[in-house]
Amino acid sequence: MRLNTIKPGAGSKRTRLRVGRGASAGQGKTCGRGVKGQRARKGGYHKVGFEGGQMPLQRRLPKIGFRSAMKASRAELTLSDLMRVAGAEVTLAGLIEANLVPASTKRVKIILSGKLSRAFTIKDSVITATKGAKSAIESAGGKLEA
Secondary structure (H helix, E strand, O other): OOHHHOOOOOOOOOOOOOOOOOHHHOOOOOOOOOOOOHHHOOOOOOOOOOEOOEOOHHHHOOOOOOOOHHHHHEEEEEHHHHOOOOOOEEOHHHHHHOOOOOOOOOEEEEEOOOOOOOOOEEOOOOEEEOHHHHHHHHHOOOEEOO
């Protein structure tokens, strides 16, 4: 194989359509632009979604959904995740250090999922627990302070 023999694959490149070259060429006279109107004119076009002044589809449809900015600052923690904390004391800084919650977290809620096999003392006021998780922590010998 030589560099001067390399060609693109068969059918991968199409020749440019030469418009305005007579009726026999298939794109003569109006060059495929139809008759009159903004689209037929030179330089006459409009933005994407423009419907000739009619209210565009993307503006007619209702706005749906909502992305809460608070979601980034809140985190959920399961009891099984809590078992991955090294010490017996649980603080927000300790959870961030253990990579259990993102660094941007401001509040944490412990939920009842999994089992606890050792006692934990939750020291931070920004860490709360659901009713079930609180009873599970207390039955394992731990407590929620603050």
